[in-house]
Amino acid sequence: MSISRSILVSLALLPLAAPAWGQAADAPKGTLKIVSSLPRTGSANAQTSTIVNGIKLAIDEVGGTVDGWTITYQDMDDASPQRGNWDPAVEAQNANTAARDESIVAYIGTFNSGAAKVAIPILNRAGLVMVSPANTYPGLTKPGLGEANEPMAYRKSGTINYFRVVPTDDLQGVQAANWAKDLAVTKVFILHDRELYGKGIADVFKKQAEKQGIEVVGFEGIDSKAANYRSLVTKLKATQPDLVYFGGTTQSNAGQVAKDLRSGGFEGKYMVPDGCFEQAFIESAGAENLNDRTYITFGGLPPEKLTGKGAEFCSSYKTKYSADPEAYAAYGYECARVILQAIAKAETKDRASILAAVAGTRDFDGVLGRWSFDANGDTSSQVMSGQIVHDGKFEFSKVLGN
């Protein structure tokens, strides 16, 4: 009786014990999780899908493991159908989820600068590193360029946990105004969408335009939910500008502005920042309203102009997904690679040492050339490019600045 019982007991324990024996030989040391928080509902989806693909590509390239640790990835959505755009409530929820889950060691995002403002303080408290592929509002990292308490308000713990691989708007806005000068613009009417990113870059553009001797004949914030901007177009047309600059994104109605400029009889040029550098902008505006009159600035190079590592990225992206990457895909890929390299370098695979390793990224051989993170968490890369719309497609026009 007692023998049969002990056999029974050991039989019962067998299935529990078996996996442990199996693992002991070639067991991964554990799982580290990377998450991204990007707007996946709404028109930004086309762009963010390629960012997510870029991230997945980077993880696949290392076979999903670093230093014997399994890397998993979760793609979170920070948009809500009600807004069709990023939503502060959802972004805060994503950041809180990530902060609570101890297995998460890095947070890729956000797409919109306004969303970063929500997420950074939450993640800062949790000591979780955040790397953005697309935020360009300067105040998130650079003292003196945003509000008085920026960026210190995001760094309550005393450590910088926010980094970005894109050059900021204080550079992009300046280059945009310089480009306008090159295009022989003498009068500009500036519009913005009253959001953090749009208003921010419009302010920079205005300052530099004035410095360049371009007359600023108007500066107005639009209602990004309005049905049309006919009245505004009449008003701006009466001031006879050669260029209308719109600080905003596809999601804050850059397409409708383009339509109303044309149907309102404005004949001049239209310039927009990188928030509109996506196919969805052309689709929402209608190609005939943009062709040969629309200028787009971008903090980086378009995929087809990348060289070295960047060109390699483009070809492996095309092979894997049989589609062309959108402008920000390379940045998604870059974010993931920075994080993977930091995980490899970190001694202990916890949040603090991975954060320190990301902060210590120097001379990184990336798709955007060789660059380092500076003390604020900004990239040292300053490559900018200008695009025009021709025949319903973006066409590379020139490299801006130095």
Added chain:
Amino acid sequence: MIDFEVFVQQVITGLSNGMIIALIAIGYTMVYGIIELINFAHGDVFMLGAFFALTLLGALGMEAWGPGGQTIGVIAMLIGSALFCGSLNWTLDRLAYRPLRGSSKLSLLVSAIGCSFICMNLGLFWGGVPMEVFAGGVASAAPKDFPAIIPQTNLLGGAFIRITPAEVLVFAVTIPLMVALTLMVKRTRLGCAMRAVAQDQTAAALMGIPVDRVIGATFFIGGALGGFASVIYALYNNTIGFQMGTRAGLDAFTAAVLGGIGSLPGAVLGGLTIGLVRSMSDQYLETRWTNTIVFCILVLILIFRPSGLLGSTRKEKV
């Protein structure tokens, strides 16, 4: 000289936008006049009308038709969307409002808000239909480009003041509709029955008027006007999206209240007022103040004339 031209242009723009708002406002005011319900779903029915029109346009390949064919296409879209929105509004009444007719006004209101959400989500799904006109349906929530089959060129040639065929269409569709509606309410048997039901449902029923059928007809007509509005909105602005009903509905509801909810001429006056105030505020103040101005005017009017501009204190509605 240019100042005067700018003013004239703003009046034209304001009236065009106002006409579209007025047409939607009539739908609110008719339903309110007859059963004292603010039909929150009306703006979203309007939005679905625009999606229906775009689907029709894509399915028939209207973009490739010549100018003559496109005129027929526009008429087809107007009639199709009007029938679609009218039937949808009638169905909402049948399924979601009529069963609650005996209960409190509040349950009716909550039901209307629910219908609004259902319609909005239908629009979200609709945007994902894999058709070329929906940009392949890849991003269902993205705004959709509505082809400019009514051109936006200037009929006055190179002059500063612009009147486009799209603007002419706005006036050519809305004014006859408003006249026809007024005549219908004033002269026809159905109009007479509607006024009777609005005054006193019980008495109307006692006089042999089929109350539910008259209410259903009111929903149908209000919805149909929303359908017409959706097509001219789409042809005028060239962009539609599943959220457009919220803003358009809010503007139209404000117009209806401003003019005196329950009053047909009031809705038209309210719509035109809002359109003009928006234009003038965009021109002479700043765009960012426009919404503030519109709602300040609403508050002031409600303080000094609680029943709206043309609302009467007498119990005579529709």
